[in-house]
Amino acid sequence: MKKLFNNAVAFFVILIIALVVIPLPTQLLDVMFILNITLSLMVLLLTMYVHTALDFSVFPSILLIATLFRLALNISSTRQILTNNGYGGEVIKTFGSFVLQGNIVVGFIVFLIIVLVNFLVITKGAERVSEVAARFRLDAMPGKQMAIDADLNSGLIDEKQARERRADVQREAEFYGAMDGASKFVKGDAIMAIVVTFINLIAGIIIGMVQGGKSFDEVLNIYTIASVGDGLVSQVPALLISTATGMIVTRAASNSTLGKDVAGQFVSQPIVIIIAGFALLAMCLIPGMPILQVLVLSGLMLALGFTILRRHKAEELQLAPAAGEAAGSAAENEVEYYKNIDNIYNLLPLDAIEMDFGYSLIPLVDERSGSSFIERLVMFRKQFAIEMGMVVPAVRLRDSASLNPNQYVIKIKGEEVARGEILMDYYLALDPGNLTGEIDGIDTIEPAYGIPSKWITPDKKDLAEIYGYTVIDPLSVVITHLSETVRKHACELLSRQDVSQILENLKKYNEPLVNDVVPGIISQANLQKVLCCLLKEGVPIRDMETILETISNHATVHDPEMLTEYVRQALRRTITRQWSEGGKIRVITLDSEVEKTIINSITKNEHGTYLALDPQMTQKIITKLSECIANVKDVISTPIILTSPVVRLYFSKLLQQFYPKAVVLSFNELENNVQIQAVANIAVD
Template identity: 45%
Template structure:
């Protein structure tokens, strides 16, 4: 039965670690030790080469664990070699070759070379790699929340899908785990270098004592037999240790370049032909200094100059061509571009520009998230928000503009947060107002955030204040932001899934402009237009009888009746204010048509009485935390809404048809008569 290679590979590392532990206890024959030493050197060289060829550190995410295993393996070889040296006076041909041939049989030369390798590894490579790993881990962990927010913002803005967002989150988490592990793994390399010095010192003393006390050798013979083998063992261990230290440094110092180390070095050095020419010329100039040998500098300088001649010239010409191709500031193309009015604009005072700086603020990410929120809430694709600085604004001020016109403004002083609540007299700051609900507050220094919360206040950062204000402005002006092209995109979207609905409606029954006016009227009364299929079906049925605007709007509202009622009811009963029957009859008789829809032909005194009576009932309900709606007949609803709108009342007006499909419990809390019924 064939063995599954994948299952077999799962046991390689556990078996290897157990074997390493056994090596520390059980004596090994010299031949097997030679094979394991060769395996150790080859494995270290392989790890070094892989660390050079990976394009990103995460491609070698197993490196921290592999570094620990390799370090244990090398220490186990040290212990096994020490046992053979002290017991048999021979630890294999590899160690013997390093002790006699490589260092020429000299204990002093061997010790010097060994100590130099240890210093290079511990002081230069390992210390630097340890510091880089520590800083990398710290910065990676600090940047993790920002990266997660950026992924969420891209997902909310629709730039990526759920699969890509999940992949990016996993990559961010893996990167954090990797650098955290590398911070700890670098300590293995440092500890290994220290252990090498201590083990070698112990072996020197132990070998010298064994040779003289147990073997009866002279001091010279003990040094020749044991000490040289000990130095050979140290050198054999330090070579792979140095290779792993260099590999550690290469892994933790890799930047975000896409490509392996060799390709990146060649590419980036090759971009600077002039630097190579100057460097080669300088090397040749050194041959003119008396006493310096000419041949080495001629070879090096000539080689650098030859390499420079093989490189292409630096691309200066295309940049000049791009500058020449740019239109002049007075050209018609430039002027037309500057004349263009942005549908939605957020202007910031110069001292608020830090909010749009990706390194210090997340305002742009929140704006992208707001676009997704508006699409899911209102059913419109909010136009891109042009964010720019405006020198004409007062310091700490911002302005929200629709089609170039200032629609709202506010203040957000730098270095502060807005605390909303009572008991803020003891905190420094300047008085402020929450721009959406008009709640009184105070802009306090950001470092007093927790002190303000302890007073029971609600604390909001500057970006949240601006985004909340922007969202409210978009809701209140959604109809102005719904352009003809936006309607075309919505119609095309519905057509892809429900082609029959669109083909029956437009252009056969209604033009695109008429559909736009209906959708704008719905948005004017905060009715979401997400269910476009149901809206278009209702418009198709109504348009076959009449294309009168108010009738089209009422047919669409009737189709959306359950959703409209549920929107105002929330999770409790729907509080309804009704009209006195006599008042409603009188208002129906006063209806008059016009180009802009129906209106109520009543005198101002009677209108004020109706509005005042409605205001009294609604105010009493709002004091109890109830947001009521006004109910009336479908024919009266558009005109009554216009009357309340002119009287600055914001109560939603629903028709009986819309309430008929409500799933929430309906609770009547008042009847509007306003003494108008008696006068009529």
Template identity: 40%
Template sequence: MSNIATKLRLPNLKETQWQILAGPVLIMLILAMMVLPLPAFLLDLFFTFNIVLALMILMVAMFTQRTLEFAAFPTILLFSTLLRLALNVASTRIILMEGHTGSAAAGHVVEAFGHFLVGGNFAIGIVVFIILVIINFMVITKGAGRIAEVGARFTLDGMPGKQMAIDADLNAGLIGEEEAKRRRTEVTQESDFYGSMDGASKFVRGDAIAGILILVIEMVGGLLVGMLSHGMPFGQAGETYVLLAIGDGLVAQIPALIISTAAGVIVTRVSNEQSVGEQMFTQLFSNPRVMVLAAGVIGLLGLIPGMPNFVFLLFTGGLLGLAWWLRGADGKGRTSSGTAADGQTEKDPIKQESLQASEATWQDVQFEDMLGLEVGYRLIPMVDGAQSGELLGRIRGIRKKFAQDMGFLPPVVHIRDNLDLTPTHYRILMKGVEIGSGETQPERWMAINPGNAVGSLEGEPCQEPAFGLEAVWIDEVLREQAQTQGYTVVDASTVMATHLNHLIAMNASDLFGRQETQQLLDRITKDMPKLIEDLIPGTVSLTVLHKVLQNLLAERVSIRDMRSIIEALAEHAPGQTDPDELTALVRVKLGRAITHQWFPGSGELQVIGLDVGLERILIQAAQSGSGLEPGIAENLMIQTERALQRQEAMGAPPVLLVNHILRMMLSRFLRRAMPQLVVMSNMEIANHRPIRMSSIVGGQ
């Protein structure tokens, strides 16, 4: 089987190796032509190949629909220029060495261009060569180089706007991560292409100058070699060597002219779904009135005595015929679109389209977005990529940071304006339901009092939307003063981003659905394929795994350490199927990470504890399943809230440490009223960490 697979892969491998070696082989061939003398037959082959290559490049340029489809053009331009120069060197060598033997000394291609194209007259050849060089150097190459220069400048200037537009579409959910990555790569490639074309155009201009110098050197050198080395008279030496030099120059400049034209086609085209030929024909010959007016002008000139009447009137008839054909085709198209095959008139296309649009289809079914942000009209610039909205970049950073911290990628935030909101108001929605709202002022700054700020500020009092802290909207001029007084000063986009980040963290378990579970499972399978294959879905179903991960996220436990989670499930799932019990066992496995999350370092753990008597009563209630008595439950709630306030005043983490049996029950009971409270089991604490009960719940 392996041999068959190897044989099947072998052609692709050979093809790849051939493509990789094409560039180095061509470079070695060019260097060899510059150093080694070549026979006339090989020169004929290489000159013919040079012409064919130029024609192929022009045809590819004509048929490309987008500029980046021929992104290798600058490199090909460099190689083709080097090839022509190498051929010039090789042909110059053989002309000076063997030119006295006859007109075919440098091959039949050079001979044909030197005799047939210019009639064997070297004066005509020189004039034709100079005209070709002027056309190439002064017109085509100069224009293409200028267009490439301007294109490179505008492309580089437009890159930030294009990048922000891509980010806006990504954050709005119009495109996915892969499409955004592809568009960013395309923008970068486009800028690189025009920058390369700006420099590559200098190759062609330099090639044109080199062609003139090589022609002069060949003619002067040929005259000297013919008269001094071979004793030829001046006239014979001039006729022989000048014609060979002219043939050599023409056979090099014609391909150069073709490739310069291809460069002009590449940089002047406008990207759409049509090739250059289709664009030219459809846009030039699409209007019959243009044909009629052009026929009228050329017809009037054709009636003037002394003008070439026959030719002008011939073109007049051709243009009128073309106009009649275009108008007839246009009318036929309209008739066929408005009349059915049986002769009955169909409905007007616009009316038909509107009728179809009025019909309900499954496309009208709109699903709720997992996360949404609605803004008033004054906040639109903050979320508009075209207006350099900073909030888009912040939201992207929030999603990336959340994925790094919590272990899964939150859904895309779909942003839209809502004219029903007040101009500076915004709403954050989850599954179509509002989970938070606030008001922000784009032109001002929010000065937040973290609790130790001194003095007052002139501005509009408000409340920080994420954590409910006292704040003031201030003007830009008071920003430094507010920072000096101990206020935390943030801009409007930071206020919204912080609020969104807080709500995403608080609702992480609800945002983690079955689809995210499957995507996370696919991601883990790449690293631990065998373990996942044996565990899921054979031992643990996707539903149970989803519930366990949701339970962890509900209590702000990161699921980044999926290896430990999978190992814990693989160890305990065969004997335990309850997701809540499995969650408790997974938490013990993650104990070190949970402890480090709330108590970084290796110092003492300051926690809230339970009174021994109260703990005994709670354990009995948990084991019997009778639940808490109302009096005990109310007293437990009040005392825990007081202990939590003392803990926060001390600057210690809001952690309640309880017996492992009580953790799940107390977490569900207490966190409804105190969502910031963290309930940890004593089995989740590392043995080497010292513990101090800074507050006791249930004590006298």
């Protein structure tokens, strides 16, 4: 049975082609006409009940099959009409008689109006919308792909989700491209229906008068009914299919069916229904208006509007007392609760990560409002653990009356480290630097990367993507900002408890290594320092086996910073992959004289070693570095400075206060097979 259904479409297409050649008896032709109308109605209903156009992705193929089916039936019915004295079956006769109603001229005019409405209004409009939608979707593909890549790189989605979203973008472009071509079938079908109708009428009159010997009046009456009936049984399905075409290409992004969207959005504004009712009531003042009909419709609209308005107010009143009672009881319970001094101590611990939101942004993170903030946060935590080997702590979410309605704040251990502002009903359009056009919007700066951007309205989203903007929704802006803030402060978030948990997890796979190194060779405190030093410069700590083995191999070294340098060299494969691209890495190098100056300025005391560089020399090096970075900013987005192993640690510390985003690597931290391209050299005269 399943195989039969799988091959049903192929059999049906073959049957359609056979109908063009094989004459059908009128009884079977009636069945085919009824089947055609039923299938067209099902297609129209499907376009209204799907959530998105991709849920009915076979529509272009269905459109072609339905058009071929109607044309084949047209040919079969024309054969019957012209060879059977104007009789093409009961369906054709019934449609023709119903429309003509005994008046050939009026009936034929009504038929022509139906045909022209289908051709000039619905079919023409659907064709135009298909063309525009196809062009916009194809032009927007690069921007959508960039947005997916940005979400993947920031950890908001994983590789599987990225592949699915890329596939959806590709399917969407292919669907609208196919719809652009398929809409031409609808247009051609409407033209052909007019042509066939006139052929039936003119050829029928000639055949009836020449071969049948009937009078002109008799022939005109017989063949007009047959022609109009035949045209209608073709035009009714064609009208349904044309409407379905327009319906599916005009569907906007939605999470529901068309009926639910229309009902929900109209009911959400009862004041509009009330105003329309009063406007309709005012039409009674126009002389000659049918007062009864106007009053009935006006009364229905006013009753509906006031009923919905009362329901909304009742819902608000139900929520208000509940909130007041909860607030009052909470205040009383709070006093009783804090009479116990032990409960006050519970207020002292700080959350590792907090986010405070203005009241306008609460729906952005509230799951009850349909927000996916928590899901996105979970996916970021998973991605960060895979990339960096560290689990991001739980994020405490709060609303704050002290913030502006559209602002949010990110805190690390109770202190603010980042702040941003979001416009809820807008999209953020980022300027990647290669725009083909400008779009109107509210100028701003993207909070995570500092990229010039614009807040744009949803109706400008497609146009912005065509111009080359990377368009991001407000939730993605917040998640991206949070993810970059966590990456920047990861070294502060790694606690002693996290280190202990990492070691316990490693014991499941290599318990002897953990027992041998911690705490025999290095204490958990110093191990935490080593891991924090790695995270501070963006080096993943996932390969804990290599880290512990390296520490074990340098058991005589007790300085955490020097141990970190040895660990970095052991992790050179990871560092090379992280900063190279296509087997190449573009770097800024240090002149040998500058390195000698730095080495000669290294001072050692009982607390360790530090760099005691002359302030004037420091200023010269930083000035030269600034010039080099400015000259190569189009070549490398993140400055990478390559030094000798001895200099790397001290030069990295020097740059942290001037260029915290700069990366300092040593030759020993790169794989031998990577090609090093020096794009600039820091030399001081």
